[in-house]
Amino acid sequence: MNTEKFKTFALEAGADLVGIADLDQLAGIETEPANLFEGFTRAVSLAVRLADAVLDPIVDRPTPLYNRHYQVANAALDALALRMSQRIADAGGRALPLPASQILDAARMTSYLSHKAVAIAAGMGWQGKSLLLVSPRYGPRVRLVTVLTDLPLSPDAPLKNHCGSCDACTKACPVGAIRNVNTDRHYASREEAIDFGRCLARLTQNETLPHIGGLLCGVCVTVCPWGKKKKKKTS
Template sequence: MHNFKEKLLNEAKSWGADLIGIADTNRLANMETRPASLLNGFPRAISIAVQLADGIMDGITDVPTELYSQHYQRVNALLDNIACRVSSFIQNNGGRALPIPASQILCEERFTSYISHKAVAINAGLGWQGKSLLLVTPKYGPRVRLTTILTDLDITADSPIKNRCGKCTYCTDACPAKAIKNVNTTLHYSSRNEAVDLDSCVAHLNRVSGSGHIARYICGVCVSTCPWGRPKKQRAITN
């Protein structure tokens, strides 16, 4: 199975994945999914990340741009394509696979979907949960989009990594909605409202997105401002 994992990682990267990790779904047992039985029969969850383009992210100041909106959607489409290819690879090697759409809100009151891609990625060791609730990766910061593929193959699981936000307040200071509470966590928050005023965040999203050429529910300011996502020469991280 070790050789299979190496082949899987290499194939996924050849199809466009920038990061890939494996989560033991026992770590996700108490997480809300839709349906509630989604994880049944799937001991592993494969997390895949594709990085967002720096040229686009650097153009975001206090509102999303049209370029960001289009790029956001194109990267989601790429992730869905990669997930389909990975699923086929798994099935051709005797396993079962269940690809989850990269971006689909099923409940607009609570902003939930089939599964939390961020929670899977955190438990797959791709990064940690930042103060903005986003996944923050060591290489790309939060400048990534995510997808998940469930499988019944017993692939060696990866482990979560240490939270490195420290005393940094970049996302807190930059948030136009003043929604980020500057609260740190070791692995994940007990609830989203522990870290973020979700009502203020959503109210801001409704003001700046969903019209013209800007898709609904995107902002990108906390993604853009995080020093972990900037080129190393631009970073100023306070731990």
């Protein structure tokens, strides 16, 4: 199976990043349903980059433009996952595209699985102190989607965490929810990294802002130095 051809297809179809995860690396993670991985051996992780000009104006709350951009990115990812699923089917494999953003448990803010956990296993980045995937090229300025498959694609190796002593997201969080705790690979639980109650309360508050209507923030995405363009020096 030519894994590189599948990756090239994903990039030509609109993905900015693509990686392959061996599902054995994700054994034990929470899924809905519990047997979600049954019959599958690999997960294709796909990412699209968010626009810097949309993210950069965010200071302590989401903007209406970010809200719309977020929705469009999720729709693009769902379309991308569909195309990848069709490509896998054409190659004789089974494919299960999972929605980019569909909350199944509103109280716990969980879905079919964690796209971030898949992306980390697929070597697309590491888990930052904010729980976000941090990619070397774009930082956390990406949205993710996953396609499960049984094709024997070659898996990618996970990356080393490079957050180090950086505390940019910790300092910027409007409600002090980020605990500034590092991890080598993946936190044992969300609470190890963040005060989830504080975070969710802020998201719920943001949902009532004019022209938002969604559980959004964007502050930790914006302030992360990874993926943030350096300002050009003026003479």
